[in-house]
Amino acid sequence: xxxxxxxxxxxxxxxxxxxxxxxxxxxxxxxxxxxxxxxxxxxxxxxxxxxxxxxxxxxxxxxxxxxxxxxxxxxxxxxxxxxxxxxxxxxxxxxxxxxxxxxxxxxxxxxxxxxxxxxxxxxxxxxxxxxxxxxxxxxxxxxxxxxxxxxxxxxxxxxxxxxxxxxxxxxxxxxxxxxxxxxxxxxxxxxxxxxxxxxxxxxxxxxxxxxxxxxxxxxxxxxxxxxxxxxxxxxxxxxxxxxxxxxxxxxxxxxxxxxxxxxxxxxxxxxxxxxxxxxxxxxxxxxxxxxxxxxxxxxxxxxxxxxxxxxxxxxxxxxxxxxxxxxxxxxxxxxxx
Numbered sequence: 001x002x003x004x005x006x007x008x009x010x011x012x013x014x015x016x017x018x019x020x021x022x023x024x025x026x027x028x029x030x031x032x033x034x035x036x037x038x039x040x041x042x043x044x045x046x047x048x049x050x051x052x053x054x055x056x057x058x059x060x061x062x063x064x065x066x067x068x069x070x071x072x073x074x075x076x077x078x079x080x081x082x083x084x085x086x087x088x089x090x091x092x093x094x095x096x097x098x099x100x101x102x103x104x105x106x107x108x109x110x111x112x113x114x115x116x117x118x119x120x121x122x123x124x125x126x127x128x129x130x131x132x133x134x135x136x137x138x139x140x141x142x143x144x145x146x147x148x149x150x151x152x153x154x155x156x157x158x159x160x161x162x163x164x165x166x167x168x169x170x171x172x173x174x175x176x177x178x179x180x181x182x183x184x185x186x187x188x189x190x191x192x193x194x195x196x197x198x199x200x201x202x203x204x205x206x207x208x209x210x211x212x213x214x215x216x217x218x219x220x221x222x223x224x225x226x227x228x229x230x231x232x233x234x235x236x237x238x239x240x241x242x243x244x245x246x247x248x249x250x251x252x253x254x255x256x257x258x259x260x261x262x263x264x265x266x267x268x269x270x271x272x273x274x275x276x277x278x279x280x281x282x283x284x285x286x287x288x289x290x291x292x293x294x295x296x297x298x299x300x301x302x303x304x305x306x307x308x309x310x311x312x313x314x315x316x317x318x319x320x321x322x323x324x325x326x327x328x329x330x331x332x333x334x335x336x337x
Contacts (some may be wrong), residue, residue: 001030003327004204004236008037008217009052010069010251011243011313013059015210018319020060020130022327025320032131033200035227037212038116039136039143039185039220042168044093045083047103048110051168052217053120053135054102061127069251072098092173117194134200136221139191143167143216145260147178167216176253180260183216188223193230201230206330208323209240209283211250211311214270215257222282232277237284237333239326240274241311242267245289250312268295276303277336285329287311287322305333 005016016034023030037052051070058064058072065073075096084091095103102123109119115138124133145167148160155161162181170176201207212218222228231238244267249255255265263273267288275281279302286304288295289311299306307329313319 008212019323060129211243
């Protein structure tokens with residue numbers, strides 16, 4: 001079986017670890033291809049940082065910090081502290097000393113003319129995640145957030161002056177507390193899917209959307225020209241898992257992102273946001289947590305098959321059960337022409 005997964009950072013990485021554990025426990029030789037979000041990418045101190053790609057790579061390669069969910073285990077931050085002592089910004093972005101090695105290799109390789117796909121493949125040869133990890137695009141695409149100026153500046157007419165912050169600054173420095181008026185992915189209109197991405201979706205036996213942020217993780221992947229259409233037209237069933245449980249994000253600040261685009265923070269609303277493929281949307285089936293069992297009827301009324309299962313990724317076995325429910329749901333769906 002060929003399984004393609006569109007993934008963001010921590011939620012996507014942990015889901016993938018459960019999926020891989022499930023397949024290996026069954027001695028199942030299915031291939032997993034991961035299309036990773038690169039809208040969070042950022043230049044920091046001259047280094048190209050790809051947070052979501054690295055989180056997937058470190059998590060599946062056994063090097064992730066389990067407590068933080070990002071960066072390396074047993075990390076130190078001597079370089080970060082030394083740069084801060086010089087007063088060099090950004091002081092709010094924490095590059096760990098081990099992590100810097102990854103970014104040095106990536107930046108040097110990109111500067112030498114290698115594509116992000118090629119660099120990611122080379123890094124994965126070291127980490128051995130046992131999945132094929134593809135960036136959504138080799139082109140530079142960076143998510144920015146439109147907010148009222150943090151310093152209180154106003155326009156000539158007295159209204160708050162709106163500015164664009166890099167997503168990482170909004171997320172990390174401001175903890176998503178500045179109300180977002182919208183998101184702009186710089187470079188997305190001219191970006192192309194990375195080599196192999198469209199084929200991985202078109203030729204898949206099942207496509208999975210894990211409980212990643214539907215706006216700035218999976219939502220950004222879907223903005224790359226051609227990817228959403230590939231999802232609509234693949235013959236594979238497309239099954240998603242809600243990142244919202246009981247009206248709140250499982251992790252992170254997805255509620256702030258959903259509010260910015262006018263979507264309620266609920267399992268049913270996110271399912272409706274993706275929409276039924278039978279009506280031009282993106283998914284065939286939607287898994288919600290048992291805490292949101294009342295959403296099943298609402299989602300199914302949209303033409304999306306829905307099931308309530310324990311959907312909290314509390315440990316690898318629980319996550320494997322969620323992945324199993326996704327595959328079971330996919331197998332129950334009728335084949336598309």
